[in-house]
Amino acid sequence: MDENPASQWMSAARRTPQEAKFFWTGGPVEVAPDTWFASLGSGATAFATRDGLVLVDTGTRLFAGEMAERIRARTDLPVHTAIYTHGHIDHAFGLGAFLAEGQAAPHVVAEERMAERFARYERSPRHNAAVNSRQFGGRDLDPTFQSEELRFGFPAYEPTRYYQHSLELDIGGTAFELHSCRGETDDHTWVYCPERRVLCPGDLIIWGVPNAGNPQKAQRYPWDWAKGLRAMAEKDAASLCPGHGGPVVNDPGLVRRILLDTAAFLEEVVDRTLAVLEDGSPPHVDVVRRVELPESEAPWLQPVYDEAEFIVRNVIRYYGGWWSGRPSELKPAPRTEVATELAALSGGAPALLARAVDLAPHNMRLACHLADYALEAAPDDPAIAEGVSALYTDRGSHESSLMATNLYRSAAAAALTRRPSA
Template identity: 25%
Template sequence: MLDKNVAVVVSATLVILSVFLCKYQWTEESLDDVLRRVPAPDILQRQTAEFQHPEIIQQVTNESWVAVGFALGNSILLEGPTGLIVVDTTESPAAAAEILQHFRKISSKPIKAIVYTHNHVDHCKGAESFIENPDNPPDIIGHELLAKLVQRQPSFFQKQYRGGVFQFGTQLEDEALVNAGIGPRLRTDGITVPWILPNKVIKGEKQEMNISGLQIQFIHIPGETPDQMGLWLPKQKILLPADDIYRTFPNLYAVRGTTPRDVQTWANSLRKMAALQAEYLIPSHTRPIAGVRQINELFNVYADAIQFIHDQSLRYLNRDVHPDQAAKMIKLPEQLARHPFLLQFYGTVEWSVKAVYSQYQGWFSGDPVELHPLPPKEKATRMVSLVGTSKLIAESKQALYQGDLQWALELVSFVTKADPSNNDALKLRTNVLVELASKETSANGRHNYLTSVLNDHKRLDLHLNPVPQLTVMPMRQVLHLMKFRVKTEAAKVKEMHLVCNFTDVEEVFHLNLRNGLLLVNEIPKGTPLPPNIDIKLTTTSDTWKELVLNKKSGLRAWMFGSVEVDGSVWELSNFMSYFDRRLS
C-alpha cells in the first residue's frame, strides 16, 4: 500500500513538474507570442496610470504646463509676457511635434528659448521640432558641462545603443512592454538625429536670467548627471527639478551601463532644492506635485532614501562585505520602502548598493579570485566539462520548479555560454528568463530579461547606423574616434606620421600612429609642420568621413582626385588598413 501511495505521489509530482516546465512552450515562430503573454506584477502595471494617456497638465499658476505620456520624458512649457520657454524636448522629434501642436493651442507666442536640464537623449533629441523658424531659432540653453558630456558619447555610442535596447526594451513588441518605469516607453525615432548643442551655457552653481519676461534661476543640481540643472521661478514658486526626483525609486545606477553616479551629491542636491520652499514641482518624468508641505516631505524622503543607500553601503564596505552580499543585505526601512515615490519600478536598491561600492572601491572586491578571472566562456566550458551538460540542465530544471530562479539561470547559462547551439539549454534558459521577467517590478530589469530572450535567439539588431551623426561631427571628434579603432595586432610594430589638411573647414591635424595607439594633434594656422612626416594629405572633411565609414578606399579617392597625397599612396592605404573599419 505504501509503495502504491509513493508511486502516486511521484507520478503526480512528475506531472506537475512537466506542466510547470512546459508553461512557456514555444517554437521559433511563436516566440513573440510567448513574450507578449508574459505577465507583470500588479504593482508595476499600476504604475502605468502615471502616464498612460498623453496629456497636457496645467499647473495652478497660469505660466506652466507639462506634457506627460507622449514619450519617455516630459516636455514643460513656461509662458512669459513676451514669449515661451520649452524645458526638455523628449527623445523623439515625432513626439515633440505632437506636443508642439498642443502647446500651440495654449499660446501663439514665439518660442524664445529651449532648455536642456541635462544631456540625456530623452531630454534633448526632440529639439528640432520646437524650432519653427530655422532662420531665427530660439536660444538653446544648457549647463556648461553638457557639451563636454555629449562630445564623449560617440566614443562608446555602439555600447550605449546596445545597453539602451536591453534597458528600455526598444525591440520588444508593444504587448510585451508594460511601461518604462518613468514613462510609457523610450521612443527611438530620434536616436540618430544630430545633436543641437546649446548656444548659451549656464556657468557655476547658480545663474539668473530674464527670458520672455520670466525671472528664472538656473541651479546646478548634479545627481543623475553631473551637468544637471533645475529651474526656479521665485515669483511663481515653481521648481523644475529635472531628473533628481520622479515617482519611482531613482536610477542611482543604470543597467544599460553608466559610470557610477555620485549618490551623496544627488542627496545634497535634493536638500538644496527643499530649502527653496517650492509650491509647485514639475519633474521631467511622471506628474507634477503641488503644495509646500507635500513637496518638502517628498524631498526629505527621497534624499533620506538615497543617503541611506550611500551610508549603509559604506558601512558594509568598511566591514569588508562583498558587494553582491551587501546588495542582498541592505533594505530600505519600511517607512521609506513603502513610500509611493520609492517603489522600485526603475532603479533598485540592489543595483544602487553595488554602484556605491563601485564608486568608492572600483571593480576589485578584495577576493583574489577576481585578480585574474577566467573569461565567462572559458569558465562555462570548464564547468560543463567538470559537471556535465545533462547534470547542469537537470539541476537548472529542478531549481526552476522550486522557484530558485537565479540559481536556475546561473546553472543553465553555463551550458548556453559553452554551447549556444544547445537547443535544450536554450529553451530552458528562455523559460527561466520569462519567469524572472514575470516577477520583476523594475521595468528596466523586466526589459533586460525579455530582450535577453530575443538576443539568445538572434532576434536583435544591435547595430546603430553611425552615418547621420558622423556626417555632422567636427573633424577633431572624427579623428578622436579613430583612436578607438586602432587594430593593435597590426599597428603595434609600425610608426607613421600623417598630416591631414581639410581644406573645406581650414583645419590641419597631425596623426601619429605608434605603439598600437593613435595620437591626434591639431596644428594651429601658421605653425610649422612637424618633421619626419611620412604622408601629407589634402582633402575635404566629407571625403575623409567617407574613408572612415569605408564608403571609399584611400587609393580610389586618390585616383579620382578627391585626395591629394604628398608621399606614397601605398603608405596611405597601409595607414588606413591599421584601423577597424567596422563601426559596430
C-alpha cells in the same frame, strides 16, 4: 517588442497604479499662471514670458512633436530660451518641434559638463544603441534604437550658453534660478521660478525609486542627489514638474514631502552601503547581500524603473573600484572555459540546465547562474538555448523595475541567438 518605443511605453503604462504614476502621459496641465506641463516619455514645462516661451526640457525627437502640439494649444509664443536639465536623449533632443515657424534660433542653456556628454555619445553610438535597446526594448540592437530619431550624439540645437554651479536668468521680466546637481548625471540642472513657485527638477524626481543605479550606464551620484533635493525643499515651490510622471499642482506640502522623502531614501542607501564597506571591505557581492535595503509605501518611491539594490552597486563602484574582490576575478579565465569545466564536472550542460530548472521555483538567483554556465558551455545547443530563454522570460515577468524586467527579457532573446560570452 511592440512596433515602436511609443507603443512600448504606452503598454507599460497600463501595468499597475504605481507604474502608471511614472509612465503618466498627458497635459498640458496649467501648473501656475501662463505655465504648462506636458509629458510623453518625459516631461516638458513651458513658461510664457513677455519675450517668449522658456522651455525646461524638450523631450525626444520621437515624442516632442506631440508634446509641442499640446503646448501650442495654449500659446503660440516663439521659444526664447530652452533649458536642458541634462543631456539624455529624452530631455535635450526635441527642441526643433517646439519652434514657431520662422522664429529666430532660441537661446539654449545647460550645465557645462553637457558638452562632454554629447562628445561621449558621438564616440560610442552603437554601444548607446545597444544598451538602450536592452533597457527599453528588451533585446540587443533593435533597429528602432539605431534610427535617426533616436541617434545619439549632439542634438540639433546645442547649448549656446554653459554655466557652472548656479545661474540666474531674467527673461521677459520673469526670474529663473538654475542650480547644478550631480545625480542621475554629472551635468544635471534643476530650475526654480520663484514668481510662479514652480520647480522643475528634471530626472531628480521621476515618480519612482531614483534612477541612481542603472546597471548599464555611467556613474550616478546619490549622495549629491540627496543634497540637491534638500536644497530644493528649502524653496517655496507650490508646483513640481518632474522629469517623468505627472505634475504636483499647488500643493507645497506634498512637493516638500516628495523631495525630503526621496533625499532620505538615497541617504539611507548610501550610509548603509558605506557601513558594510567599512566592515572589512568584503567582496562586492557580499556587500550587496548584507545591505538592508530601505523600503517605502510612498507612490514616489516604488521600484518601477530603477531599484535600491542597483543603487547599492553604484555606491560600491564609486568607492570600491571595478574589481569585485574575488581573487579569481582579478584576472579571470574566459567564461567559456569555466563553463565548459563546470559542465564536465556536472555531467554536461543539460545536467546544469536541468538543475537550474529544479532550483528556479525557490532560488531563481542561483538557477540563473547555472543557466548561464549551461548556455556558455553549449552555445550551439538549441534545447539549452530554449531552456535558458524560458528561464529568463520567467524571471523578467516577476520583476518590478523596468530596468530588471527588460534586461532579463534581453537575456531571454540573446539566449536564442546562441552567442557565447568571453
